[in-house]
Amino acid sequence: MKAVxxxxxxxLQQPSQVETLKGPGGTISHLDVxxxxxxxxxxxxAAECRNPALLFSGGKDSIVLLRIAEKxxxxxxxxxxxxxxxxxxxxxxxxxxxxxxxxxxxxxLIVRSVEDSMRAGRVVLKRxxxxxxxxxxxxxxxxxxxFQFDACIGGARRDEEKARAKERIFxxxxxxxxxxxxxxxxxxxxxxxxxxxxxxxxRVFPISNWTELDVWxxxxxxxxxxxxxxxxxxxxxxxxxxxxxxxxxxxxxxxGEAAETLSVRFRTVGDITCTCPVESxxxxxxxxxxxxxxxxxxxxxxxxxxxxxxxxxxxxRKKEGYF
Amino acid sequence: xxxxxxxxFRASELLRFITxxxxxxxxxTLIGRLLHDSKAIFEDQLHAIQKSTQKMGASxxxxxxxxxxxxxxxxxxxxxxxxxxYFATPRRKFIIADTPGHEQYTRNMVTGxxxxxxxxxxxxxxxxxxxxSRRHAFLASLVGIPHLVVxxxxxxxxxxxxxxxxxxxxxxAGFAEGLGLRDIGFIPLSALNGDMVVERGDNLQWxxxxxxxxxxxxxxxxxxxxxxDFRFPVQWVCRPQQETLRDFLGYAxxxxxxxxxxxxxxxxxxxGLTSRVAQIVTLDGDLARAAAPQSVQLALExxxxxxxxxxxxxxDDLPRVTREFAARICWFDAQPLDLKKKYLVKHxxxxxxxxxxxxxxxxxxxxxxxxxxxxxxxxEIARVSIKTLQPLLxxxxxxxxxxxxxxxxxxxxxxxxxxxxIEQER
Numbered sequence: 001m002k003a004v005x006x007x008x009x010x011x012l013q014q015p016s017q018v019e020t021l022k023g024p025g026g027t028i029s030h031l032d033v034x035x036x037x038x039x040x041x042x043x044x045x046a047a048e049c050r051n052p053a054l055l056f057s058g059g060k061d062s063i064v065l066l067r068i069a070e071k072x073x074x075x076x077x078x079x080x081x082x083x084x085x086x087x088x089x090x091x092x093x094x095x096x097x098x099x100x101x102x103x104x105x106x107x108x109l110i111v112r113s114v115e116d117s118m119r120a121g122r123v124v125l126k127r128x129x130x131x132x133x134x135x136x137x138x139x140x141x142x143x144x145x146x147f148q149f150d151a152c153i154g155g156a157r158r159d160e161e162k163a164r165a166k167e168r169i170f171x172x173x174x175x176x177x178x179x180x181x182x183x184x185x186x187x188x189x190x191x192x193x194x195x196x197x198x199x200x201x202x203r204v205f206p207i208s209n210w211t212e213l214d215v216w217x218x219x220x221x222x223x224x225x226x227x228x229x230x231x232x233x234x235x236x237x238x239x240x241x242x243x244x245x246x247x248x249x250x251x252x253x254x255x256g257e258a259a260e261t262l263s264v265r266f267r268t269v270g271d272i273t274c275t276c277p278v279e280s281x282x283x284x285x286x287x288x289x290x291x292x293x294x295x296x297x298x299x300x301x302x303x304x305x306x307x308x309x310x311x312x313x314x315x316x317r318k319k320e321g322y323f
Numbered sequence: 324x325x326x327x328x329x330x331x332f333r334a335s336e337l338l339r340f341i342t343x344x345x346x347x348x349x350x351x352t353l354i355g356r357l358l359h360d361s362k363a364i365f366e367d368q369l370h371a372i373q374k375s376t377q378k379m380g381a382s383x384x385x386x387x388x389x390x391x392x393x394x395x396x397x398x399x400x401x402x403x404x405x406x407x408x409y410f411a412t413p414r415r416k417f418i419i420a421d422t423p424g425h426e427q428y429t430r431n432m433v434t435g436x437x438x439x440x441x442x443x444x445x446x447x448x449x450x451x452x453x454x455x456s457r458r459h460a461f462l463a464s465l466v467g468i469p470h471l472v473v474x475x476x477x478x479x480x481x482x483x484x485x486x487x488x489x490x491x492x493x494x495x496a497g498f499a500e501g502l503g504l505r506d507i508g509f510i511p512l513s514a515l516n517g518d519m520v521v522e523r524g525d526n527l528q529w530x531x532x533x534x535x536x537x538x539x540x541x542x543x544x545x546x547x548x549x550x551x552d553f554r555f556p557v558q559w560v561c562r563p564q565q566e567t568l569r570d571f572l573g574y575a576x577x578x579x580x581x582x583x584x585x586x587x588x589x590x591x592x593x594x595g596l597t598s599r600v601a602q603i604v605t606l607d608g609d610l611a612r613a614a615a616p617q618s619v620q621l622a623l624e625x626x627x628x629x630x631x632x633x634x635x636x637x638x639d640d641l642p643r644v645t646r647e648f649a650a651r652i653c654w655f656d657a658q659p660l661d662l663k664k665k666y667l668v669k670h671x672x673x674x675x676x677x678x679x680x681x682x683x684x685x686x687x688x689x690x691x692x693x694x695x696x697x698x699x700x701x702x703e704i705a706r707v708s709i710k711t712l713q714p715l716l717x718x719x720x721x722x723x724x725x726x727x728x729x730x731x732x733x734x735x736x737x738x739x740x741x742x743x744x745i746e747q748e749r
Contacts, residue, residue, distance in 0.1 A: 028616075028617075030336060030337040030416045032617070033337050033616060034337070035618075036577060036616050036617055036618040037616075039577070039618035040558070040577045040618055043558040043559045043575055043576070043618075044558065044672075046559055047558055047559050047631050047672070070606055071605070071606045071618070072559075072575065072618070073559075073561065073575075074606050075561070075563045075565075075568050075571055075573075076561045076562065076563040076564070076568075077563070077564065158407045158409070159408075159409045162406075165406045165407050165408065166404050166405070166406045166407075181404065182404070184404065185738065185739045186430055186431070186433075186434040186655050186739050186742070187434060187739075188433070188434055188437040188438075188728070188730055188739075188742045189437045189438060189724065189725070189728045190438075190577075190725075191669050191670075191728065191729065191730045193669065193730065193732055193737070193739045195732065195737040196737065197737065208407070209407070209409075209418055211409045211411075211416075213411070214416075
């Protein structure tokens with residue numbers, strides 16, 4: 001057994017063991033089922049789409065996707081490049097991790113940045129400190145046009161958000177990159193309709209059926225490296241509308257706010273200006289899993305300021321071409 | 324229960340189920356109750372639905388709002404599409420496909436049902452078995468859902484009456500038998516109060532069976548997949564470019580049913596070429612044996628011409644290799660079925676041009692009567708005959724959901740037009 005922390009092995013999955021008789025009559029865990037489903041989806045994209053890309057941000061969900069891609073295609077190379085839409089406001093640990101991981105895998109990484117879109121006048125901010133998260137859609141759609149990608153593979157999960165809960169695994173986007181929730185293709189069995197016309201696009205979510213806890217258990221089982229800020233560390237933060245906002249050069253305290261240093265970790269790593277850590281002392285995967293299993297707040301609820309703007313924030317962003 | 328125990332899924336399984344019923348049957352409330360009482364609802368979600376409940380001029384927490392995800396649905400108070408929900412207990416992980424019960428959404432129920440192990444059909448105890456209940460049972464049988472639970476809800480509004488429950492059970496069991504539905508459980512409950520959902524409550528002392536959550540946690544699903552017939556549709560051929568791996572040739576796919584061992588004699592279809600399994604390759608090392616639903620790569624002893632769309636099977640257990648078959652289809656498109664038009668059939672990893680050559684009969688989902696028909700419109704179900712340009716490698720849907728199912732695609736619009744289930748030749 002690949003254990004992360006001997007002594008608390010009961011909370012980890014039994015990994016796939018070479019000798020173990022699996023399937024009917026044998027042992028097959030829910031993670032094995034989810035993993036096999038995701039591998040199947042990735043191979044369908046590779047076989048049926050003309051020019052796909054895998055969206056890799058250095059975040060935990062896309063780290064899982066990379067592992068699934070290894071399981072699907074090794075000993076061969078990936079049949080698609082990795083693509084990151086960089087807001088320019090990412091945590092340096094995550095960017096460093098992104099580059100290192102792509103290099104280790106020997107796979108091609110394409111980076112397109114929101115700052116380039118701003119310089120080209122394609123993105124205009126209303127305020128200089130505005131979150132660039134929503135503007136990723138413009139840069140993503142530009143990158144899709146530049147490389148003529150017909151499918152973008154992403155790490156979104158249905159348990160994250162209620163608009164995502166209604167999205168297909170193969171999610172069709174029209175030539176404007178828009179998602180139409182009322183007009184989705186029915187998706188039956190594992191028979192995915194991958195067909196698009198030129199200019200249209202498929203977003204593919206192989207880990208749609210995973211939960212936050214599944215992701216952490218899988219990271220532990222597969223012993224995957226993750227950016228350091230996912231583990232508890234001391235960080236200067238301010239308390240703002242029930243969340244902890246990180247204090248950075250980009251996000252200084254507002255007038256009247258007092259900065260304090262707390263032990264925190266990130267449950268999700270996105271744009272610095274809209275991603276908040278949670279209080280935590282979890283310094284191992286086992287401790288993160290234990291916290292995840294007992295938390296009373298959703299992943300995005302605790303950590304994303306951009307989802308709190310209105311009840312339909314994600315739905316609106318997706319309709320405009322967001323991941 | 325300690326925190327550690329609550330995340331120990333070592334021996335657990337994954338159960339996928341659908342819920343069928345209308346808003347009026349209390350379906351959303353039931354799902355809300357399952358999620359709430361199994362502690363799968365988070366504080367921020369509760370807070371958000373509290374706010375929404377107040378906005379709609381009510382008080383307290385309306386659990387139904389938890390499942391109504393999209394803005395349009397919240398405004399109109401309806402559910403417009405399949406939504407997926409996740410929760411776990413120490414014994415199992417669950418995926419709910421929440422499908423709307425309105426008449427025009429047969430499509431959604433069939434979609435949600437296609438991957439489900441189990442269906443929960445809701446019946447309002449005051450109203451009894453309605454046309455809608457019959458439709459849900461028929462669709463469950465059509466899509467071959469292995470297990471069915473009839474949840475007789477709103478027992479609080481009929482004075483927790485055992486007579487009412489028994490009457491509904493007898494009536495439902497009567498016509499379910501005619502549909503070939505075998506494994507059916509009946510549970511009286513109140514989603515609003517919580518009786519017999521997760522907790523047993525005090526009001527249904529006369530009922531000796533399991534509460535709904537007990538049932539979901541313990542229903543035997545290990546044998547839902549066909550364990551007998553090895554079927555391996557080739558998805559992808561792995562031929563690495565690196566110098567050191569020049570000789571590697573792996574056929575990548577998911578084992579859809581049955582199992583395979585190194586050394587087994589196999590046949591590649593439709594070519595009929597034979598060989599033996601040399602290696603079962605995974606990133607975690609080679610396996611001696613593999614079984615559904617694992618994704619693996621197979622290497623064969625002989626160099627054969629194998630590509631995507633082919634199927635590797637055991638030589639002593641072959642599927643039908645055919646260009647003509649009968650099937651029941653459910654039509655999803657606004658454009659009706661056209662017997663003169665060429666469609667695409669996607670079956671396993673094989674997509675081929677096809678004609679629907681005839682409609683044998685149409686099934687009225689409300690009366691279950693068979694009627695002659697020359698075409699098919701949105702949400703209609705019929706038995707048809709299909710002819711394909713190249714052969715497909717098929718089993719009957721009743722024995723194998725993976726190799727008995729297909730979708731029809733419009734070559735021009737790219738729409739998914741229909742779901743199909745292959746039937747035995749007459």
